[in-house]
Amino acid sequence: MDRLDRKILRLLQENSTLAVADVAKKVGLSTTPCWRRIQKLEEEGVIRRRVAVLDPERVNAKVNVFVSIRTNMHSHEWLKRFSEVIQQFPEVVEFYRMSGDVDYLLRVVVPDIAAYDAFYKRMIAKIEIRDVSSTFAMEQIKYTTELPLDYLVLDKESGASNAA
Template sequence: MTTLDRTDKKILSILQEDCTLPVAEIGRRVGLSTTPCWRRIQRLEEEGVIMKRVALLDATKVNAKVTAFVSIVTNQHTEDWLDRFASAIKTFPEVVEFYRMAGSVDYLLRVVVADIEAYDVFYKKLIAKIDVADVSTTFAMEQIKSTTELPLGFIPLDKEKGRASA
């Protein structure tokens, strides 16, 4: 289990906002010199708290303007079927998120495509690869909020030492 303190939490918050900031600037903002700040960032990467650093793209400028939420229901609940289904889904670059759900929907996909015609092509390829009982799609009309920043307020801090377990 990774142990985090308030300084780690501040570093994570800064990196979630802009991971291109120089380490010296991050250190300045959290009250550390460059080397100790860099060591903390390296430790957070080694421990898997920071999984990777990425560039966020403007969907419109890369012609990925349509977001579809695809609800999938299956009558097959075996590990073998799930493995085959997950493998099939991983072959679709259009699927940007993939969840196993609780409730009336078994799986939920977030699919990003250029237009409705591109979604139809995706849909036909999907149902050709895997047998499902029901596929239902809803299309987003407008994106009102989108963030990749995880809320860090859930990290429990020890009031005496400012340390946390995550």
């Protein structure tokens, strides 16, 4: 991975629909070498997939709920079952196993509180949970799918990378 790869990744994170020729021009490459670099980044799993970022208001998924879950169950089998249950709910857009007081954290998107209540009832009917605490976001101040690239260790560099 080098500075050109990092520039390509920055551009594609901003707009994954950019034509290869446009990406190539912006990073100072010809089209074929740029295409090869993108292919390599995809093959290596750096670029997992290209997606469209939707407007939550327009798809009626405007309420963000952060759901803290505590459980008395900590076995591998229970976690596997819990994960399978949570994967069934399209409302859950993020799912984390946590350290600290909370065992799991979900980010759930729904149109309104009634839809969240219905989700909650369906979830607790499927698996035993000790405690569920829900926090509703009042306003989204920042949201991005772009990962910071300044931490990439580039070829022939050591330590922290400098921004390109």
